[in-house]
Amino acid sequence: MSVCGTHSGRIVDRNGAVVAQVDTLLEVEWQRVLDDISEARVLIQPDGDCCAALGRVRPWRHKLVIYRNGRWVWEGPIVVPEWRAAGIVELTAYDPLAWLDRRVPHEDMRFASRDLVDIAAWLIRDGFAPDDPGHQVEILAPTKIRGDRQYERNIGQTGDHLRDLAETGLDLTAIGSRIVLMPENFCGRVGSLTDADFPDGLAVVDDGLALATRWIVAGKDDVLGEAGGKDAYFGLLERYVEQTSILDDRSATAAARSRLRTSNPAPVFIDSQQTTLSPEAPVEVERLVPGWCLDVTTTATCRTIAQSLKILGVRVVETGEGERVSVQLTPAGKAD
Structure with a gap:
């Protein structure tokens, strides 16, 4: 049976040392999501020395690793440890993209006619440069969408900059410590x-609420791009969005086309x-x-x-x- 499994876990310190091995979990839940941060949660009733070890768990210092049928499936920093009566411990963790919601650009950077995956890879590399908890970046293929972007030191969260790119033709997801970048039309x-x-x-x-037949994307200053128009079947449904990180009309138009691809049809x-x-x-x-x-x-x-x-x-x-x-x-x- 392919879809039938049992889980175990491990708590790992940021220095790589194993804090606790958790082979019996009362409950476990883990997710994987596209273009955002996934979450995992485990409920533990530890025995013996494991209880003392779990009492030393601290948010962002320690990482939760989950195995399914002995195979690694998820990992990320623990963000909310909770100790309850009767020795029960609940741990909530996010995948490694969560660190980038706690990082900012560390230098000024301007990109001219660069593929979106290259820009995303730089944002990730820069975000982790001062303090890397352990990550890898895998680029499956270029998006073939090239554009201009500008980032300023200490301005904006790196995770928000990545989500902006994910709305203009890029997809990303975290698989453990590996952050995978791909074009939005990837379909392995x-x-x-x-x-x-x-x-x-x-x-x-x-999802009719997401339907739009024409998109207008406004970038920095007077930059503007559009795609679509009146649809022969649906009529005219227009949407406008501002993305000030976009510096040129070509990139704004590519962003508008990207949004149109996923909103028409609904x-x-x-x-x-x-x-x-x-x-x-x-x-x-x-x-x-x-x-x-x-x-x-x-x-x-x-x-x-x-x-x-x-x-x-x-x-x-x-x-x-x-x-x-x-x-x-x-x-x-x-x-x-």
Whole structure:
């Protein structure tokens, strides 16, 4: 059975020393998300010396590492340790992108006609330069979107700068200590699913609130870009956004096109957040990574879908009642 697992954990100091090995967890939950920070939570009832060791855990100093069936699946800094009566300890942790929400640019930098992945890689490298808790950057492919950007020393959070880039044609996700950068039309396939793999059913959601047929992106000073217009089917739905890190019209236009790709037609989500994948589902949970794709065929609702869908998020929960694995999927944006 592919979707059927048990978890264990480890607490690691920033110097690499193992603080505690946690082989029995009352509850565990971990996520993976696209273009944002994922979260994990474990509930522990430690025995013996483990209790004293967990009493020394401090936020941002120590890291939570989670294993599923003995295979590493998640890690990141502990941000909220909580000690309860009866010796129960709850640890909440975020993935390594969270550090970049606590970092700022450390030097002035201006990019001219550079690919978005190169700009993102610099932001990450600069963010971790003064104090690196251990990270890697993997670039799967260039976005082929080139533009001008400017960052000033001590201005803005590095994580916010990265999320701005993720709205203009770049995708990123954290897999443990590895930060993966890719174009938003990347779609490496990791498996195929049908209605039989969602025994509790699923929901197909057409997100009309995200629909837009024309985008206007305003950059710094008089920089402006636009894409789209009146749609023959939907009519005219216009959106305006300001991104002051954009310095040239070409980059603003590329940003507008990127937003248009994911908003017309309206995003259609397949959401299994309230259900669970079947234990016989032909996928490996460890390979369910946001940005990759699953081929999905569903005729269980009035909205039939048979296509390759991008993974937006993964959520794995194990309690005394067993394990639940859910995924959130959406079609990849249209090509220009």
